Amino acid sequence: MSNIRTFLAGATTMAAALAAIVVLTGAKGPARVATFDEITVGRINIAEPDGTRRIILSNKAQFPGDFQQGREGARPDRRSFAGMLFINEEGTENGGLIQKGSIGQDGKISSGLSLTFDRFRQDQALQLMNNDSANHQMTGIRINDVPHFQLTSMDDMKRFSEHGGKLPAVEQDAYWKKLSAEGRLSENRIWLGNTGSKGAALQLKDAKGRTRMMLLVSADGKAEIQMLDEQGKVSKSITPGSAE
Secondary structure, eight states, rough: OOHHHHHHHHHHHHHHHHHHHHHHHHHHHSSSOOOOSOEEEEEEEEEEEEEEEEEEESSSSTTTOOOTTEEOOOOOOGGOOEEEEEEOOTOOOOEEEEEEEEETTTTTTEEEEEEEEEOTEEESSEEEEEEOOOSEEEEEEEEOOOOOTTOHHHHHHHHHHHHHSSSSSHHHHHHHHHHTTTTOOEEEEEEEHHHSSSEEEEEEEEESEEEEEEEEEETTTEEEEEEEEETTTTEEEEOOSSOH
């Protein structure tokens, strides 16, 4: 009788353990709902019923690579960040939130946060960012023109970078300018943020990423509107004291 009791007790314990695994791993079966006051994990994958991952929340040790049409590519450079990755219905990365902050053994600060939204099958169209170091703190919003993925794909960008890196230094600038003129590259069109001299600036740029108008307020409160030519030289400046 004692052997039967021992067997039944063991079977009950195993059944309870299997039930817990089903709930926590999302195994196929009836939908289950669990309520927790607190949960501590390294990574959470939010997925559709067919398994397509849509949002990934992760610590830096388990932070994912990049996703293109359901395939995950290696991105070891992301392992210094914790955050969240957005993935669209076809399994392509769609933006994300990454953040870090620490003081190294050398005493230097390494801190930053970036929230981005990507164009379809492309890179960042909108970025909200903050970077902090011992010498400079920068906070701003970037709005970019990003080429259609059929004109320039993410694979194209990798190829451009690899090819450009192999060119002699004197040829690299012309190479990137040619790609820009062909509309193959992303170009920053609007920057709103602080400046290195503790001022505030709004920069409006043309299709080639050249600043053509700037609204500036210096740290001491001086306001100015600048209009610039294609070479970046100020062609006209308007200040509170200038003649209309």
